């Protein structure tokens with residue numbers, strides 16, 4: 001795919017692409033006969049473009065840190081997209097948990113043992129520091145539609161889906177929204193109160209969580225997320241998922257299993273949006 005930054009690619013060159021890709025100007029150059037001048041972006045941008053100050057740093061769990069940055073005035077994005085942070089010649093992607101109308105950019109960073117950039121962000125970066133990051137990337141984001149939404153997150157995969165859920169609520173999404181968060185243990189589940197409060201406030205929003213380890217918490221299911229969904233542990237999971245739009249985010253191996261399950265449950269491939277944290 002290439003991306004047009006000015007001009008509209010012809011419809012034939014966007015056939016089969018996701019609507020989030022079309023909305024960003026992506027097209028297939030091999031079948032593109034332009035009908036007007038197009039400005040085309042180089043696909044791999046490796047230099048930082050933005051810099052901003054860390055306004056707030058806090059711990060969401062033992063291993064996850066929340067960073068909130070001042071949003072640069074000209075920076076715009078769709079909820080669910082990500083940026084790459086730059087540090088000493090390395091770049092790593094982190095998803096936005098905030099929504100564009102908010103004055104801060106929010107990130108949830110899991111501290112990966114021995115990980116170069118995540119340990120720097122979690123251990124060394126302080127409030128007041130300047131961070132350098134890329135333009136926004138990714139096509140796993142919310143576009144207004146009338147489909148039921150299923151948001152399945154593992155670990156810090158919650159970040160983009162938290163943004164997508166709040167953007168959908170802000171835009172008065174007319175169908176049910178289910179958000180389901182999976183972690184290894186209860187201590188790692190973060191934003192439980194926030195998500196429970198949102199689902200209590202909005203009748204069409206449901207929040208569930210599960211952990212692999214044993215748990216005494218009555219509101220948290222114990223087990224593997226894929227198996228729990230297969231066994232239809234939840235009322236909504238027993239439904240036929242045809243016509244649903246699904247967002248997946250987190251560990252790549254679990255995402256592959258979830259994608260397969262969604263296809264088996266009748267979700268169209270083009271309705272599955274995924275951000276694997278490779």
Ligand SMILES: Cc1cc2nc3c(=O)[nH]c(=O)nc-3n(C[C@H](O)[C@H](O)[C@H](O)COP(=O)(O)OP(=O)(O)OC[C@H]3O[C@@H](n4cnc5c(N)ncnc54)[C@H](O)[C@@H]3O)c2cc1C
Pocket residue numbers: 082092093094095096108109110111112113114115116117118119156157159160275276277278
């Ligand atoms: C689209 C996208 C969005 C993402 N969003 C988020 C997010 O919101 N939050 C989040 O926490 N993460 C996110 N990630 C993951 C993130 O980009 C990083 O991959 C993660 O933070 C690890 O980076 P690191 O530099 O700390 O680790 P690295 O230094 O890259 O190391 C990763 C692991 O590999 C091991 N390793 C490194 N080098 C070697 C080697 N030579 N041999 C053997 N093992 C090695 C390390 O010990 C470590 O365990 C996202 C990824 C993608 C692709």
